[in-house]
Amino acid sequence: MKLAHKAHVAVVDGENFVIMQNEGQIFEPKLKTVAQPDLTASNFSAGVKHQDDAGQRTGSTQLDELAHAAAASEWLNKQAISGEIDDLVVIADPKTLGEMRRHYHSELEKRVSGEIAKTMTGETGEKIAAAISSS
Known part of the structure; x- marks a missing residue:
């Protein structure tokens, strides 16, 4: 998968959320962490279908x-x-990614250029960039 220069990458699981940005080129991404938002989970209706x-x-x-x-x-x-x-490229484990998709706004949908259903939280920027390049 190509990753545009200055594109963002969201790496998410059920507890962690990191935003990275590509400082490299399209086929040679170099990711830098730019944010680790502190989220307040308030939408507990999200998992109703799993109950x-x-x-x-x-x-x-x-x-x-x-x-x-x-x-x-x-x-x-x-x-x-x-x-x-x-x-934006979103990388999340399959269950998290599925739940996230249910909440995408139409503006976000327009900006998502790719998704990878894989757990990558805690991995280095190099490993995440390699996963994007090989997808």
Whole structure:
């Protein structure tokens, strides 16, 4: 996948959220961390679809993680609407990415140039750039 110069990369999981920016070239990205937003997860209705009887018995509904994904989308929506983000690649584990997509504003959808369904939080910028290049 190509990553435009100055494009943003959101790396998200159920607890972490990092925004990086490409300071390199399209086919040779060099990522720099530019923000680690402190989110307040408030949309706990996000995980309602995961609240089945089996999930409640085993504690696998993970409402906090899904609410964090919704909060990350809300933060990205504000950035897209205000024009702070023009080109974005989202990297998140499959469950988080699925929840985030449900909350994308139309302005954010226009700016998402790619998505990678993979857990990459805690990885170095070099590993994340390599994952983008190989996608």
